[in-house]
Amino acid sequence: MNAALDMQGLRGELAHDAPLAGMTSWRVGGHAERLYRPADLQDLQAFLQQLPEGEPLLWLGLGSNLLVRDGGVRGTVIALHARLGGLERVGDSGVRAGAGVPGAKLARFTARAGLRGGEFFAGIPGTVGGALAMNAGAFGGETWPVVRRVQTIAHDGTLRWQEPGAFEIGYRHVRALAEGGPFWFVAAEFEFEAGGDPQVLHLQTRELLAHRAASQPTGVASCGSVFRNPPGDYAGRLIEAAGLKGLRLGAAMVAEKHGNFILNAGSASAADIEGLILEVQARVEERFGICLQPEVRVVGEREAGA
Template identity: 45%
Template sequence: MSETVTGGLAAEIAQSMPELRGRLIPEASLAELTWFRVGGPAEVLFTPADEADLAYFLKRLPADVPVTMVGLGSNLLVRDGGIRGIVIRLGKGFGQIELQGADRLRAGTAVPDVKLARAAADASIAGLSFYRGIPGSVGGALRMNAGAHGTETKDVLVEARAVDRNGEIHVLSVAELDYTYRHCGAPEDLIFSEGLFQGRPGDQAEILAEMNEIANYREEVQPIKSRTGGSTFKNPAGHKSWQLIDAAGCRGLEVGNAKVSELHCNFLINEGGATADDLETLGETVRARVKESSGVDLDWEIKRLGTRG
């Protein structure tokens, strides 16, 4: 194990799992791991060394200890009371990208989406450029069928590898993942470890130009330099969330130090000093006003985890 722990759940785990190689941190701050920069601590934060270490850990973890998975924190709101039990965040052991054949890439789930897009460009593989516009990791993309610019993960994924709560390893085809819009039908206890992506032969210069266009578009229309969590609400069928929010008069709306972006009003912003409760209350206020204005229910796209302080 890469770190010595004392007391509480972390110490119990360390004692019961002598062959564990990953890192255990008790009462670990999660705020700096999220793009919003808010939220309480994890009772225990675990970073496994690799897939085998993750499987070893899950197989031996008592069934009554809750497990929560977090990625790069771009689409995540951790509530002020923090998260009890185990929070797992994948690191270097899940950061590999391998070329398989002429137009396939196998990527670990800690790989940022933008890095996957760049690797595809380096290999002259077209079809994965849309990942340049998604501010998350491969694991998050697999779990929520992330997409942008008309393409979704389900359109380019061949299969995903995952570890279940009992430490068993599974390989699931894209059909078995039961993808729909921003949703994966695979069991929630599965922790994805890697994905195999299918592109097509392309011209590197054209691929890079497409990626630059996507990056420029994001910078023009989204508050990417702010403390935000990306798109807050899913687009309801037949609607765009930002248009409904704008029509409800919520552009620039504030609760505490949380604000609806004036650049793109499906983004919430921590203006500095906001709490997770400020942001969640603001989001629920927006939902209520949109419901009153249009009759449409907005569903959260941002994942909200933990307990309110």
């Protein structure tokens, strides 16, 4: 980025050499070369318009499903936690949500509004933006089947609303069908089913979360599920069958409670976690001939000498 970036007219917060470990759910990783927290969508547009063409960008919500390497991230990180948090009802059965809205907040909003079909968002540990980018799911539900349309922003700050038909959607997979420069999700409109009982929906959401707490590790540093489920099977089952629960590398550990979770058991480095991911992959493939595909996104540079 041009060191002479003009912050006049911008209302967000710009930091240099900003630590990222505290902004990720694994609590590991190096620093961002630059970190920007936009004040709102218009401020984000203005900031992007000042960036050099081709400036590397990383978009960060709650920092789940993300492993930042120990050497940090070059370019600019756009932090949306507590930003782009608009949430409103649209018509009888629609909801418009900004990319920075946590999944759990969206689930609570739909329940209070008596809208059925949004309960599963309570089990997504990230934000709407991240859920859109990977078609995140939980409790048997997925993000894109309830999407009406999405709002995207390009590198030059241009905003555009797009329909689901503009994307190839699959299991933990989203790809734009049209060629063009990169863009990112900044909002979405969702379609739910009106007429639900708010109290019943609230209780159903609580029951789903109680089931999750009973079967998955919660309250510890992890990223959620590490691997995608292979066709017709479950990554957690394969990892357990390979005898890998409790396997450690440094302070990174495969959870005893659920094999598809890797925990930071205290002072793990990103290299510990990445190494354990690779070890689990290798052992499961050796045992079953199945190569597990990571669901987690690995970004940044390895530490010098690592």
